[in-house]
Amino acid sequence: YSDNSKELEKAFNELGILHDTCTPHRPQTNGVAERAVRRVKEGTSCTLSQSGWDEAWWAEAMNCYCFLRNVVDKMSNGKTPYKNRYGEDFKGPTIPFGAAIQYTPSYHKDKDKLHKFGEKQLPGIFLGYKQKAGGAWTEDVYIADWEEIENANHPSEITKKTIKLS
Secondary structure (H helix, E strand, O other), X not given: OEOOOHHHXXXXXXXXXXXXXXXXXXXXXXXXXXXXXXXHHHHHHHHHHHHOOOHHHHHHHHHHHHHHHHHHOOOOOOOOHHHHHHOOOOOOOOOOOOOEEEEOOOOHHHHOOOOOOOOOOEEEEEEEEEEOOXXXXXXXXXXXXXXXXXXXOOHHHOOOEEEEOO
């Protein structure tokens, strides 16, 4: 449901997707779209606040919030939006944005941090789920390495890494 924006109309048409729009010049018919935008803004703000991360991570927090809403919240038919779309429940873990995790490194630079006889995982922070075009989960997640976080002077110095959940 959109507000008749020309950009969205063009994108939907190019993708061959039918969509509902509000009535032009009648803002009260735009309530569904406005409420959805408000919910995402408030949810993302809450996600950032609870994680302790700042606005520099807005995009990652918003993507994680929206993905989790689609795999957790049930609709009036008792199914999640994810199940309605893909025909099956989400099979991955539900991890909140900013949660501390342990991950198995896949990058050589990160593997070099491991002691030969020590732990085989590194500490990190969960940033979200990697999705395929269309929204399905790839079974990869985005993380930030804890050592990089500790040594960074600015969020731009922290690399968002893609890892396979093990």
